[in-house]
Amino acid sequence: MPLNPQIHLVSRPKAEPLAENFQLLSLDTPALQDKQVLVKHEFLSLDPYMRGRMNDVKSYTAPQPLNSVMIGGTVGEVVESRHPGFAAGDKVVGMGGWQTYSVVDADTPGMLRKIDTTHVPISHFLGAVGMPGVTAWHGLVRIIEPKAGQTLTVSAASGAVGSAFGALAKARGCRVIGIAGGKDKCDYVEKELGFDACIDYKQHADYLSLSKALKEVCPDGIDGHFENVGGMVLDAVMLRMNQFSSIAVCGMISGYNGNPIPMANPSLILVNRMKVQGFIVSEHPADWPVALKELGELVGSGKFKPRETVAHGLANAPEAFFGLLKGKNFGKQVVKI
Amino acid sequence: MPLNPQIHLVSRPKAEPLAENFQLLSLDTPALQDKQVLVKHEFLSLDPYMRGRMNDVKSYTAPQPLNSVMIGGTVGEVVESRHPGFAAGDKVVGMGGWQTYSVVDADTPGMLRKIDTTHVPISHFLGAVGMPGVTAWHGLVRIIEPKAGQTLTVSAASGAVGSAFGALAKARGCRVIGIAGGKDKCDYVEKELGFDACIDYKQHADYLSLSKALKEVCPDGIDGHFENVGGMVLDAVMLRMNQFSSIAVCGMISGYNGNPIPMANPSLILVNRMKVQGFIVSEHPADWPVALKELGELVGSGKFKPRETVAHGLANAPEAFFGLLKGKNFGKQVVKI
Numbered sequence: 288m289p290l291n292p293q294i295h296l297v298s299r300p301k302a303e304p305l306a307e308n309f310q311l312l313s314l315d316t317p318a319l320q321d322k323q324v325l326v327k328h329e330f331l332s333l334d335p336y337m338r339g340r341m342n343d344v345k346s347y348t349a350p351q352p353l354n355s356v357m358i359g360g361t362v363g364e365v366v367e368s369r370h371p372g373f374a375a376g377d378k379v380v381g382m383g384g385w386q387t388y389s390v391v392d393a394d395t396p397g398m399l400r401k402i403d404t405t406h407v408p409i410s411h412f413l414g415a416v417g418m419p420g421v422t423a424w425h426g427l428v429r430i431i432e433p434k435a436g437q438t439l440t441v442s443a444a445s446g447a448v449g450s451a452f453g454a455l456a457k458a459r460g461c462r463v464i465g466i467a468g469g470k471d472k473c474d475y476v477e478k479e480l481g482f483d484a485c486i487d488y489k490q491h492a493d494y495l496s497l498s499k500a501l502k503e504v505c506p507d508g509i510d511g512h513f514e515n516v517g518g519m520v521l522d523a524v525m526l527r528m529n530q531f532s533s534i535a536v537c538g539m540i541s542g543y544n545g546n547p548i549p550m551a552n553p554s555l556i557l558v559n560r561m562k563v564q565g566f567i568v569s570e571h572p573a574d575w576p577v578a579l580k581e582l583g584e585l586v587g588s589g590k591f592k593p594r595e596t597v598a599h600g601l602a603n604a605p606e607a608f609f610g611l612l613k614g615k616n617f618g619k620q621v622v623k624i
Numbered sequence: 625m626p627l628n629p630q631i632h633l634v635s636r637p638k639a640e641p642l643a644e645n646f647q648l649l650s651l652d653t654p655a656l657q658d659k660q661v662l663v664k665h666e667f668l669s670l671d672p673y674m675r676g677r678m679n680d681v682k683s684y685t686a687p688q689p690l691n692s693v694m695i696g697g698t699v700g701e702v703v704e705s706r707h708p709g710f711a712a713g714d715k716v717v718g719m720g721g722w723q724t725y726s727v728v729d730a731d732t733p734g735m736l737r738k739i740d741t742t743h744v745p746i747s748h749f750l751g752a753v754g755m756p757g758v759t760a761w762h763g764l765v766r767i768i769e770p771k772a773g774q775t776l777t778v779s780a781a782s783g784a785v786g787s788a789f790g791a792l793a794k795a796r797g798c799r800v801i802g803i804a805g806g807k808d809k810c811d812y813v814e815k816e817l818g819f820d821a822c823i824d825y826k827q828h829a830d831y832l833s834l835s836k837a838l839k840e841v842c843p844d845g846i847d848g849h850f851e852n853v854g855g856m857v858l859d860a861v862m863l864r865m866n867q868f869s870s871i872a873v874c875g876m877i878s879g880y881n882g883n884p885i886p887m888a889n890p891s892l893i894l895v896n897r898m899k900v901q902g903f904i905v906s907e908h909p910a911d912w913p914v915a916l917k918e919l920g921e922l923v924g925s926g927k928f929k930p931r932e933t934v935a936h937g938l939a940n941a942p943e944a945f946f947g948l949l950k951g952k953n954f955g956k957q958v959v960k961i
Contacts, residue, residue: 300837369697371881474636486745488909498741507959517890519890521890536890536893537894538894539891539894540892547888547889547890547891548890548891549884549886549887549888549889549890550890551882551884551886552888553854553858553873553876553884553885553886553887553890554854554884554885556873556900556901556902557873557875558902559874559902560901560902560903560904560907561901561902562899562901562902563899563900563901564893564894564897564898564899564900565893565894565895565897565898565899566894566897567897570897
């Protein structure tokens with residue numbers, strides 16, 4: 288069996304995560320047991336949720352254990368199989384982690400899924416046609432429940448989830464306004480992703496200023512919002528939400544480094560009879576097939592052209608992850624293994 | 625027609641409402657037109673929502689106009705009728721306002737409803753078997769959707785809404801924990817209303833301390849919360865909410881005097897996949913008959929014994945209202961006209 292370069296979490300961050308929290312090792316790959324499959328990873332997904340897992344605190348999932356391979360989504364190819372459902376050469380998506388190979392118990396439901404890469408590049412199964420895409424779908428379809436003609440907003444609009452949200456919302460006849468950091472990202476969101484407008488939050492010193500900018504592009508208010516960020520962006524959006532509007536809460540990235548960030552005007556939840564709901568996409572398995580079908584068609588037909596930021600080599604995964612947390616990526620952040 | 629003593633709003637409060645914002649006048653009662661009914665009020669309801677109406681700002685309803693009779697729920701007796709559906713002597717509930725008589729367009733749906741006071745004292749149709757009771761019912765049944773055995777909490781537990789919430793939740797087999805201000809109120813909530821426990825928030829300097837006290841009486845966490853207050857109480861409860869729990873947001877009384885009060889840890893909405901939803905009971909007319917039937921049975925059978933604080937005389941309504949906003953009342957605050 289081949290040697291398996293891999294990255295372990297070896298200590299927990301006190302504030303921002305650092306390179307010293309990770310260690311690159313090269314260990315033997317164990318021989319396959321019955322019903323197991325050996326997968327060689329082509330791409331590793333980097334996602335904001337990983338920051339939460341690095342902490343040893345109660346969150347929606349157990350923390351990442353120390354001195355073991357960092358969790359992460361992967362796409363790759365089966366190189367050896369002792370499971371009747373998989374054969375060498377199959378393209379697959381799974382949760383292989385930050386490593387070059389993974390040995391997968393393929394009998395466990397949801398561990399490994401075969402994918403068809405005829406019309407969709409394989410890395411997109413980590414983004415637009417993968418977990419981030421389904422995340423956008425669930426928040427939009429199940430929580431916001433949009434109607435054609437409504438105005439929707441999404442923060443981190445140029446990212447993997449935000450860009451999928453835009454494509455799905457446009458397909459339902461909605462106006463979609465993005466919020467992103469920097470002129471380049473906003474240009475991309477408007478011109479390449481086809482959002483109706485995009486606001487650069489970095490141009491605004493506080494949430495009142497950002498809220499004013501939102502008012503200009505949302506003259507009829509906001510009917511639904513998908514929150515990837517929290518903090519100032521959420522406060523600004525709250526001031527523009529309409530009666531009976533909904534907010535799907537998917538991320539609070541700006542609060543991950545230890546300090547909770549308050550919500551400035553929670554009484555608006557009452558004043559506007561809003562619904563504010565948090566969710567984790569992995570808890571809604573029934574949505575995945577229908578969401579992946581729609582997302583695959585949007586990407587395969589060219590209606591939705593997701594962009595990626597690719598880091599090269601497993602050793603560069605930590606650095607790329609730090610960049611992701613600072614918003615340096617452009618679209619979906621992956622690592623070419 | 626009789627002279628009609630009445631209280632007008634004549635100026636808007638800058639912070640706390642003051643006596644000078646109100647004026648007592650005695651005006652003529654106009655003669656009845658066809659389809660109108662003259663009602664002599666027995667009791668006027670005082671409710672926290674009235675504080676919001678005194679401001680000239682966008683809220684869920686239009687502000688109370690200046691120099692006209694303050695809005696308010698009333699119960700009383702028909703003294704003259706030019707509508708075939710009502711006769712002198714009928715007991716009725718309506719929105720007669722802060723005055724002694726009202727002339728009601730009885731053809732307008734929802735303006736006036738006949739009530740049966742055989743088993744339920746008439747003033748309770750302003751409280752337990754009225755708008756506050758239906759408010760508790762909607763938040764509990766439609767937003768929290770409780771299951772038997774779950775732990776629920778409610779703030780302002782000794783008030784009209786809170787006490788009805790407790791009775792309705794106990795009827796569904798839930799554990800109910802109240803939060804109220806002062807030992808007397810907490811004793812009342814535990815001993816007379818039959819809550820499983822009641823926490824005195826005045827014994828706690830901050831939300832972390834209050835949250836610790838909640839942990840002791842909610843060892844399995846909180847599955848549903850009904851929020852009448854906001855601020856420190858909401859922050860404390862948030863820290864104890866379970867996964868997939870819900871908060872029905874009915875009141876943010878502590879923020880009415882102008883300054884929005886932030887929510888300390890909104891990221892818990894995501895961490896615990898919570899639903900936080902605001903509502904106004906008047907927007908859910910379909911719930912009223914079923915809710916009133918259940919509440920009437922609970923009160924009529926003696927299972928739920930709501931308490932009232934009664935102010936005597938219309939002229940004392942403003943003072944009683946200020947007391948309500950400071951939590952001086954005990955149960956439902958009404959004014960005997």
